[in-house]
Amino acid sequence: MDKIRQMDQHPGFHAVMAMVILPVALWEVYGVFRLASSPKLPTFSLLLHAGLLVLGAKLLATSFRGYNFYRRARSLGCGTVPVYPHKDPILGLDLVLEAVPRLKSFTAIQWISERLAKYGTHYHKTLGGEWILLTDEPENIKAILGTKFDDFPIGGPRLLATLPILGNNSVFTTNGEAWHRNRAMIRPAFVRDQVADLACFDKHTSNMIRRIPTDGRTFDMQNLLQDMTMDSSSDFLLGYSTNMLTDKPAPGADIFIRAFHLANEECAKMGRIGTLLFKLPHKALYANIKTERDFIRSYLRKAAADRDERMARGEPKKRSYVFLDELLDEGHAEEYLMDQLLSVMIAGRDTTAMAITSTLWYLARNPAAVKRLRDEIANLGAQNPTWEQLKNMRYLNNIIKESLRLIPPVPTNSRKANKDTMLPRGGGPDGKQPVLVPAGQAVRWSLMSMQRRTDIYGPDADEFRPERWEDDGLRPGWEYVPFSGGPRICIGQQFALTQISFVLFRVFQAFEAIEARDDDELRLQPNLTVSFALGCPVAMTPA
Numbered sequence: 001m002d003k004i005r006q007m008d009q010h011p012g013f014h015a016v017m018a019m020v021i022l023p024v025a026l027w028e029v030y031g032v033f034r035l036a037s038s039p040k041l042p043t044f045s046l047l048l049h050a051g052l053l054v055l056g057a058k059l060l061a062t063s064f065r066g067y068n069f070y071r072r073a074r075s076l077g078c079g080t081v082p083v084y085p086h087k088d089p090i091l092g093l094d095l096v097l098e099a100v101p102r103l104k105s106f107t108a109i110q111w112i113s114e115r116l117a118k119y120g121t122h123y124h125k126t127l128g129g130e131w132i133l134l135t136d137e138p139e140n141i142k143a144i145l146g147t148k149f150d151d152f153p154i155g156g157p158r159l160l161a162t163l164p165i166l167g168n169n170s171v172f173t174t175n176g177e178a179w180h181r182n183r184a185m186i187r188p189a190f191v192r193d194q195v196a197d198l199a200c201f202d203k204h205t206s207n208m209i210r211r212i213p214t215d216g217r218t219f220d221m222q223n224l225l226q227d228m229t230m231d232s233s234s235d236f237l238l239g240y241s242t243n244m245l246t247d248k249p250a251p252g253a254d255i256f257i258r259a260f261h262l263a264n265e266e267c268a269k270m271g272r273i274g275t276l277l278f279k280l281p282h283k284a285l286y287a288n289i290k291t292e293r294d295f296i297r298s299y300l301r302k303a304a305a306d307r308d309e310r311m312a313r314g315e316p317k318k319r320s321y322v323f324l325d326e327l328l329d330e331g332h333a334e335e336y337l338m339d340q341l342l343s344v345m346i347a348g349r350d351t352t353a354m355a356i357t358s359t360l361w362y363l364a365r366n367p368a369a370v371k372r373l374r375d376e377i378a379n380l381g382a383q384n385p386t387w388e389q390l391k392n393m394r395y396l397n398n399i400i401k402e403s404l405r406l407i408p409p410v411p412t413n414s415r416k417a418n419k420d421t422m423l424p425r426g427g428g429p430d431g432k433q434p435v436l437v438p439a440g441q442a443v444r445w446s447l448m449s450m451q452r453r454t455d456i457y458g459p460d461a462d463e464f465r466p467e468r469w470e471d472d473g474l475r476p477g478w479e480y481v482p483f484s485g486g487p488r489i490c491i492g493q494q495f496a497l498t499q500i501s502f503v504l505f506r507v508f509q510a511f512e513a514i515e516a517r518d519d520d521e522l523r524l525q526p527n528l529t530v531s532f533a534l535g536c537p538v539a540m541t542p543a
């Protein structure tokens, strides 16, 4: 723990600083007046003294703010918070240098957990010198997302990362009334009837299974799953599939998917590094965003034209359920509709692909779990499962819970305090005291770290053991929130869980074994969500 930063969280420190700075600042005021009134104006000296005066005033204001803030923290019983022992406490460049090898070895997300295990809830700096409060305390996450929801709107790095792609009208980039409106518009798409309709999942899962090599060859499961979730989400959202897993992909689909991926990657980088990078020009990013929006726009126009044609022919307006058709009925402007479509696509496609990939990554290392899962599937015969049957498959559901615990597809997230507020944990020597969070402070939390805490999940917290969920032995609250919690809880949770369980069911109906074909180290690429940096190479044995 950094002693200097601990010291400067004491109001007395700021009072002493103010007392030291004040006479120097007053002396500079006198100096500036003296120079300004001399007959021959010494421009250089005048500028130098004026600069020092501005600096002094800034330092003085910081000390007064610090004094008031820490006095208030003390009076409210808040403790001091550990600060990362930066070698460069101004710009935080040391942390950036440390991050480089972790990013190169694809272990940056695990590095966050290591820092949390070492310092607990703590402050660190982003490139450019902005402080971020980092936590993995369930009580803090509950406060940010639930009990103090209004104090922690979307802002800071989280907003920076999504604004360029999603625009100002997305459920992910709005707060308050606008967010309520956007959420209310999306929600009906995920009511029980739509979620329980397995026809769309069935079509695209079958296409995927046909592509799995049956001769024991190594292939990348992640690639297949990303194509499959893009095919199914474009089908569900637009009514036209990218069809990447068929012999006739939609024209331009490959270019769209590449642009989609590159734009997400670049935006996530901006969110990670902070405002400094955000302010640089990003020609390639905006070119990719244009490509993806043009693709969505062409389908939006096609859907509107098809709908008009059907109406002109006197046919019913609707095909089977399509998200876009519902939005078209509400008569919104085109750009607004695109923001909503891209939001739901980004929210649902990579997250679901990652959840299935990581489950298969673990199953490829746990043949006993595969055997138990296949026995459970065999009990239901050779048919496609119904929604109710999937919901009642206990072992399958425990497998999914366990992989979402170990690798939540949204492993870290953040918000920005909109006023001085408090979090219940992280302060004081044992981290059990509350923490005063000043207005404008970015707060980041790590689900991956929290969901692997040994004090919550036991000494084998890092191990994949679906059995830990058996007989309702484990019923965590805010200690397990892969779909988030509070008013902004994931709208697509049931939709995603249905698709994940359906795909796993069908895969292990058709195949009896899965074998890992890479080393055991978890190498993760953080983007807006997370993915396996080197893919998920496996081989499968047909049943």
Ligand code: HEM
Residues within 6 Å of the ligand: 171, 172, 183, 186, 343, 344, 345, 347, 348, 349, 351, 352, 355, 408, 409, 410, 413, 414, 482, 483, 484, 487, 488, 489, 490, 491, 492, 493, 495, 496
């Ligand atoms: C395993 C798959 C998924 C995971 C782990 C997941 C996780 C999450 C998380 C953590 C959030 C909160 C984000 C925040 O507040 O900053 C979220 C929000 C959201 N998710 Fe999901 N999600 C998944 C699948 C889906 C799917 C399939 C859809 C829709 C097709 C979807 C739609 C949404 C939407 C619209 C929100 C925004 C809610 C709001 O801000 O009010 N998600 N999801």
